[in-house]
Amino acid sequence: MNRRTKEMEETASMLGMDYQEKDEYGMLSLLKDFKLFKKGTSKRINHIIRSKDLVEGLDISIFDYRYTISTGKSAHTYHQTVFFVQSKDLELPEFYMKPEHFFHKVAAYLGWEDIDFESHPTFSDQYHLKGDDEESIRKMMNEEVLHFFTIEKEWSLEGIGYFLIFYRNKKRLSKEEIKEFCNKGIHITQFLKTDKEES
Secondary structure (H helix, E strand, O other): OOHHHHHHHHHHHHHOOEEEEEOOOOHHHHOOOOHHHOOOEEEEEEEEEEEOOOOOOOEEEEEEEEEEEEEOOEEEEEEEEEEEEEOOOOOEEEEEEEEOOHHHHHHHHOOOOOOOOOOOHHHHHHEEEEOOOHHHHHHHOOHHHHHHHHHOOOOEEEEEEOEEEEEOOOOOOOHHHHHHHHHHHHHHHHHHHHHHHHO
16 A cells, blocks of 8 residues: 555545545546646546535545646656535536736736636736636625635636536645645535525
8 A cells, every 4th residue: 555545545534535546436537628637648536535425415526636748858747636526506607717827917918808806806816717607607706705715825716517626736735734625625615505595
């Protein structure tokens, strides 16, 4: 048993979740429409922690994901940890949110605008938010979500229908970080559900 397997098994036990070393659920196929899973080659999901009853109505998975980007004669493999939730209570518009960096600001200057919120300028300065259905995305990004990501920096979030993924790009989380990561993912999911339930 390698070190990561042991760590993730222990984490699953601590969280009261199940552990599967390999992707026997066909998750790569399930997630193929997300931007994260469209890039690179040699894609692999493993070390899956999963529960359908940790929170009522949420099918939660936390897993390691790796992919390789090739540029000419060189190639680099990236590793990261992803929180994935399926819930019929979500009904999300298709959207993609990632940390806003310099090239996004240049793109905005050239007219390639993202979705900003005048009421939350810090959030708008920190995050690049895109999607075709702007009206639905604005409704989805309620006060709780905007406040959360005003405080929390450098996260990525993607949603399509009943599916949501949450991650820190190109960062594999340690055993000690995963419990808090799971809690944050659950909170975000509940925030997104609240907006729908109250509408």
